[in-house]
Amino acid sequence: MNLKNTWFRKLRRNDKINPPLNKNIGTEKNPVTEEFVISEELKKMPEQPGVYIMRNQQNEVIYVGKAVNLKNRVKQYFQSHSGHSRKVKAMVSQIKTFEYIITGTEKEALILECNLIKRYKPKYNILFRDDKTYPYIKVTTNEEYPRIFMTRKVEKDGARYFGPYTSSNEVRETINFLTKTFLIRTCKKKIGSKKERPCLNYYINKCMAPCYGGITSEQYREAVKEVCDFLSGKEKELLEKLENEMLAASQDMNFEKAAELRDKINSIKNMFQEQKVVSTTDTDDEDVIAYAIKNGTACVQIFFIREGKLIGRKYFIIDNMEEKADDEREMIVSFVQQFYDSAENIPKNILLPIEIGEEENSIEEWLEEKKGSKVYIKLPKKGEKFKLVKMVAQNAETYLDNYLKTGAVKKQQNINAIEQLMEFIGLKKYPRRIEAYDISNTGGTDITGAMVVFIDGEPASSQYRRFRIKSLSQPDDYAAMQEMLFRRFRNVYATGVTRKVQDTDDTDNKALDITQERTLNKSLDDAPEYPDLILIDGGLGHVNAAMEVIRHYNLGIPLFGMVKDDKHKTRGLVSLDKEFDLQNNKVVLSFITKIQDEAHRFALEYNKKLRSKRYSKSVLDEIEGVGNVRKRELIKHFKSVDKxxxxxxxxxxxxxxxTRTVAENIYEFFNKR
Structure with missing residues (x-):
């Protein structure tokens, strides 16, 4: 197809016309020198199918997309941002210019989009990367006497590739079986008209030795076809052919050949029995695609099913994904485009987990053109196919959970979460050290505080601190928080290392007098390092109370409260100026929830420890009729032994x-001693 006659690019720049995106795509020759005004350019866009290209200030391509109606699609980016994901908002803020290419059909737009994404690898397009390079079995059908071997690189060289396989051991075992069964060569010899002495494989019955001239090219090609049928999962046709050959050999009294075919048939049957049968009613070739998303990372998994048997599967990992319908739809569409653009085998059926909308027809047309026959994209709603999609989704979720547990992935996830947090709440400095504080009390007794430390997003448990609040006899979260922060920062302040901030007026502390603060136990905290960010469990009231301590020590540390909803789950952050709702940013919400839960756990753990210690040994144990249960109820009711x-x-x-008897025992114990 001559793209120059089909596609035209409309381009306006305030400096010069850029080089063509494709050497076959025509460009306007006359540069337009007026400034690029997005609102004006949107009015000029055609209502036709095509591809649009977004560029940033540095003239880099940051996004490539396709549309049935270019004008309507591109306008959506610059209208209200309320429904946009975080990624789209970030992309729109960087768009300085855009281009578009009109295409004749939606299918042509899809093909062009694929090519441009592969060429530019735009920052905001979903680019699929595998967590490792999977092995394939390569059959060099582009050679006169094809070879069979393992490779990790798929090329468009005329050879056939089968896979991907989950392990190199599995590939080696399969190749070993094929060479034993079909006697296909694995060497790199260049076979010409000159006969050569055969290698060891010929003598141990693992090769037909075409180099020696013991077999014709046609006979060898027939064996290669059987190998390809086997690798394609065409068990029924292959076995039927071999059985017919065995029957014909026995009828011709060629019992040696019949025995060889019998052994080959048995080997193939045994090999196929080891494969997982996933369908007994439908033997059409199909790929099943599903996905899982967690903590901003997605895993897309595809199962390859041939003749009702699962012959392989593959995983792809995508970072910075949000759980929004539009993003998930774009992810699946991008996956289908990128995966099948270079796929060797396209099945008859492709099962998807979600609707992909108006693009379904154009993708089907494109796949049919590549395959040369009909291709169906299906969305199962019930039955065996629905269960199959569900099974693939469950496998994707399991794989994603294991993937997220690896150290390198966790580190990168933390960095991504912190960077998004900085952008979300307006932090200018990277908060390498984050300290979070929580208060725990039980009806006024054993009031405790806890400080947890996260460095680069990971808990640093060796730097955690516990505080036993001593200035209070009744619950007062604000005052308890102030005491804990005073004791945390006084030792740092005493070293003389202070942060340079703008002069601020000292604020009187109503909850805890400074002279009283100096009398508190100084040994509970000797941490010398300032945090880059302080998070406290509580709302605006807690933030106000905590800020009094920050001002007292003249600290320039950002401080936010971690707010919970009615179900006691983290929902946002609050500062003195505003509240930040995290419900639409799952990555940051998950990160803050992790910190808040850890602070709460550590504070509660210390509180329980003190209560257990107090309950385990008490003067009440000496009173007849007072056991652990009654002792706990007495303390809970009266708060102290003195009362x-x-x-x-x-x-x-x-x-x-x-009871009265127990009450009299308690009274007599304390009043007649």
Whole structure:
């Protein structure tokens, strides 16, 4: 197809016309010198199918897309951003100019988009990368006497590639079976008219030795065809052919050949029995595609099913994915385009987990043109096919969970989350050290605080600190938070290492007097390092209380409260100026939730430890009739042993589980000693 006669590019620049995107695509010859005004250029766009190209300030291609209606599609980017994902908002903010190429049909737009994405690898397009290079079996059908061997590189060289396989051991075992069964060569010899002495493989029955001239090219090609049928999963046709040959050989009294064919048939049957049968009612070739998304990372998995048997599967990992319908649809469309653009075998059926909209017809047409026969894209809603898609999705989720546990992936995920957090709340400095604080109390007793530390997004448990709040006898989260922060920063401040910030007026601390603060135990915190970001468990009131301490020490540390919803789940961050809703940014929400949950766990753990210690040894243990349950209820009701001592019999009987006899025992124990 001559693209020059089909596609035309409309381009306006305030400096010069860029080189053509493709040598076959025509460009306007006369540069337009007026400034590129997006609102004006949108009015001039055609309502036709085509491809659009977004560029940034440096004239780099940052996104390539296709559309049935170019004008409507591109306008959507510059209208209200409320429905856009974080990625789209970031992309739109960088767009300085755009171009478009009109195409004759949607299918042509799809092909052109594929080529441009491969060429430019734009920053905001979904680019599929595998977590490793999978092995393939290569049959060099482009040679007169084809070879069979393992490769990790698929090229358009006329050879046939089968796979991908999940392990190189599996490939080696398969090749070994094929050479034993079909006697196909694996060497790199160039076979000409001159006969050569055969190698060892010929003598151990692993090669037909075409180099020696013991077999014609046609006979050898027939064996290669059988190998390709086997690798394509065409078990039924291959076995039927071999059985017919075996029957004909036995009828011709060629029992030696019949025995060889019998052994070959048995070997093939045994090999196929090891493959997983996933369909017994439909033997059409099909690929099943599904995906899973977690913590901003997606895993797309494809199962290759031939003749009702699972012959292989492959995984692809995508970072910076959001759980939005439009993003998920774009991901699946991009996967189908990029995967089948270089695929050796295109099946009759492709099963998808979600609708892909108006692009389905153009993708089917494109695949049919590549395959040379009908291709169907299906979305199963029930039955065996639906269960198959669900199984692939479950496999994708399991693989993704394991992938996310690897150290390098976790590190990169943390960096991505922190960078998104910086952008979301407007931090200018990378918060390498994040400290989070939480308060835990039980009805006024054992009030505790906890500080957890995250360095580069990972918990640094050796730097955690516990605080036993001593200035309070009644619950007061604001005052407890202030005491904890005073004790955290006083030792750092005492070293003389202060942060340079703008002068601020000291704020009187109503919850905790400074002279009282100096009397507190100084040994609880000796951490010398300032955090880059402080997060506290609580809302605006907690933030106000905490900021008094920050101002007192003249610290320039950003501080935010971690806010929860009615179900006690993290929902956002709050500062003195505004609240940030994290519901639409799953990556940041997951990161903040991880920190808040860890702070809560550590604070609660210390509180339970103190309570357990107090309950385990008490003067109440000496009283007849008072066991652990009654002791716990007494402490819970009266808050302290001193109040139990001064209680009357009637007051003691108000406690759950305390009878008159037990109440009299308690009263007599404390008043007759």
């Amino acid at each position: 139990i001592k001064s209680a009357s019999i009637e007051e003691l009987m108000q406690v759950k589980g305390i």
